[in-house]
Amino acid sequence: MCGHSAGAGWPFSCLHFPRDRYVLKFLSTVGVAFALGIVHPAWGQGEAAAAKLAEPCFACHGQGGNSVNPEYPVLAGQSWRYIYIQLKDFKEGRRNDPAMSAMAAGLSRDDMIALGNYFAAVKPLPIAFKADGAKVEAGRKISDAVLCPMCHLGGFVGQNEIPKVAGQYPQYIRKQLLDFRAKRRTNDAGNMTSVAGTLSDDDIENLTQYIANL
Numbered sequence: 001m002c003g004h005s006a007g008a009g010w011p012f013s014c015l016h017f018p019r020d021r022y023v024l025k026f027l028s029t030v031g032v033a034f035a036l037g038i039v040h041p042a043w044g045q046g047e048a049a050a051a052k053l054a055e056p057c058f059a060c061h062g063q064g065g066n067s068v069n070p071e072y073p074v075l076a077g078q079s080w081r082y083i084y085i086q087l088k089d090f091k092e093g094r095r096n097d098p099a100m101s102a103m104a105a106g107l108s109r110d111d112m113i114a115l116g117n118y119f120a121a122v123k124p125l126p127i128a129f130k131a132d133g134a135k136v137e138a139g140r141k142i143s144d145a146v147l148c149p150m151c152h153l154g155g156f157v158g159q160n161e162i163p164k165v166a167g168q169y170p171q172y173i174r175k176q177l178l179d180f181r182a183k184r185r186t187n188d189a190g191n192m193t194s195v196a197g198t199l200s201d202d203d204i205e206n207l208t209q210y211i212a213n214l
Contacts, residue, residue: 050114056103057115064122070169077124080116082163086187087112094187127169131213139210142203146195156211166214174208 054065057075061067065075075083089095090104091112107115143149151162158164165173179185180196181204199207 047118050118053111054115054118057119060099065119066122066125067169070127070171072169073172074124074127074168075119076122078119078164079158079160079162080113080120081161082158083116083119084112085161087115089187095185124167127167127212129170129212131209135206135209136213137210139206139208142199142207143210146198148195148207151191156214165211168212170208170212173211174204177204177207 057065060069060072061075062069062072065078067074086095087104087107088109090097090100091107093101104112148156151159152165153159153162156164156166176185177196177199180188180192181199183193186193196204
């Protein structure tokens, strides 16, 4: 590792010309996206295999990850890395849910990556939700005050292991914020538990309305 942070210009800022011309040749040969994990398909698993692997997920998360049950999150369009990490956490006990922990128990690393890529590639459909305009505006102000966009980015589109939350079901958003606040969910390196600990019930409701409406 070169020690460069993953900022502007990364990963090409880590290359030193002409010394690394062989590295560049390797990247061009195998495909830059694959080699750097920008697109990270499971080795040996094609799209058809990944789609087959995802079929049991549809029972709760809907066809292609477009959930029609507000108790279950939309997975379509989610970051592949976030899905991979959550599955890994369910399997290794850092996050607990009776159904998901059991589902993840038999998955290999490649399975988890394949599932992440499968759902990330599916176009998310809009959810059925009618927001309260006053709560949406109050939620926007709370989001700015507690610096939500610093991690989730503007519009809550997410990045890497930080999930896309925009357009998620309000019931699911509300539950996760309450679980973080009560520390029933703690696989967040302390970030979400810290933020959620400062939120009142009204704050959580307003944030939920704002995020679900994006």
